[in-house]
């Protein structure tokens with residue numbers, strides 16, 4: 001843990017900060033995708049990994065964030081950056097409203113309900129509800145980023161925007177780990193009855209996890225909408241939710257695990273381009289093997305993050 | 319002024335056709351160590367579940383400090399100062415001993431949900447204060463050396479201690495223990511008896527179920543004996559031991575268990 005904080009993490013930040021200057025545009029685009037989807041996967045980790053809720057509809061929430069950015073920019077002329085608060089808050093609010101009545105459901109039922117939500121959402125987009133979603137084609141021709149009137153059209157700008165969003169997310173994840181709310185999620189996942197019996201209102205914290213996960217994913221796809229200058233329904237199909245669900249399970253509920261999962265799923269296929277169509281094949285096998293050989297994921301969550309002054313000599317691992 | 323009294327009146331809990339708790343009444347007074355005994359399946363754990371909000375009894379009343387708590391959720395009942403342990407230990411197995419005890423600080427902590435996203439100096443101070451409370455419990459239960467150890471890798475006797483430390487971290491008024499000596503060896507049981515006395519000295523009322531007759535007779539001030547969900551006797555340990563109905567119902571079946 002200490003090594004991670006002192007060496008690995010700063011190293012990661014430095015590498016990621018200089019990386020885009022060494023890459024050609026194609027690889028810059030891949031790197032941006034990696035950053036955005038890492039944030040989305042981390043948001044799913046809050047719901048699935050930390051709180052243990054089988055949410056198979058995360059694409060609904062980040063799809064909503066993307067469409068909010070797209071609609072506000074394209075139809076109402078808001079600058080991309082100005083759409084961010086709503087792209088976070090509206091999905092978060094929707095997450096809270098949707099989760100409220102369903103979080104008491106057992107894992108398998110929750111899974112089916114969230115799939116249902118996701119399917120309904122995509123149908124709504126495709127049918128161009130309210131005439132603002134653009135139907136099956138989605139919305140094209142969004143503005144590029146601009147800051148204080150200056151247009152930041154370069155891919156490099158999008159990269160650093162995405163990188164800033166990832167760093168912000170990592171900061172929030174760290175705060176969560178060291179807070180009452182974050183621990184409550186771990187407790188209720190480990191044993192809900194014990195958590196209630198020690199005084200935790202589990203329902204509130206489950207809804208909190210859904211809201212926070214939805215808000216973070218909404219932020220992530222603002223960058224996605226900027227990168228492609230477009231949004232369309234098929235990017236938010238239920239199968240995309242399945243992908244992020246699997247990434248968290250296969251990677252394990254830890255930051256390196258989740259990001260490793262994203263790397264395998266979205267970057268490795270680009271390296272072996274001729275095998276790109278095999279990505280689901282490879283990932284499918286990774287899922288099968290990981291679940292059999294490492295049921296808690298390749299890089300599982302670690303606990304025991306307690307203050308140093310509580311640890312006495314020679315106490316580890318009894 | 320509400321006194322720390324727990325009064326059950328005519329509590330009945332059914333599971334389908336089975337009446338697990340049948341018209342049960344008893345009263346736990348402030349500062350007592352109160353025992354519930356009875357043969358296996360008599361309904362003892364079910365009574366505890368009715369008090370702590372895991373089940374809601376179909377009939378009767380559960381009154382704590384002058385307030386009706388029947389029908390409240392478990393966390394609402396914890397908030398009123400009643401905390402329990404489980405017969406089948408229920409710890410957060412992958413998490414460390416210190417983190418398990420920290421869960422008991424949940425309702426005492428002043429942190430709000432948004433502090434999980436953005437901390438403030440106040441929330442960081444609160445975090446630190448609660449970890450120091452955890453440290454107190456680690457010392458009280460002599461668990462310091464296991465602070466960072468995941469609980470599912472610890473022996474049974476220590477797990478029982480962690481569960482009690484977790485409950486005590488809530489700073490309860492009434493501590494409810496479901497067979498705290500189950501699975502402990504003689505030495506550990508002695509340690510447990512001492513710990514329960516020390517907990518009472520802190521002003522905590524203790525309600526416990528116990529199978530170990532010697533321990534019950536030694537430690538409790540007052541007892542209720544139940545069989546098939548019904549009360550068959552109550553009194554001080556000496557009174558209960560002399561009661562023929564108890565000897566027949568409880569000690570009789572105990573002998574069968576031992577064979």
Ligand SMILES: Nc1ncnc2c1ncn2[C@@H]1O[C@H](COP(=O)(O)OP(=O)(O)O)[C@@H](O)[C@H]1O
Pocket residue numbers: 333336338356357358359360361362363364365
């Ligand atoms: N959730 C439940 N559903 C159905 N029957 C139960 C349930 N919990 C307990 N019982 C039954 O109620 C009776 C009393 O059980 P319990 O309170 O656990 O006994 P004790 O703790 O005295 O050994 C037993 O017959 C048990 O099978």
Ligand SMILES: [Mg+2]
Pocket residue numbers: 362363364405
């Ligand atoms: Mg029992």
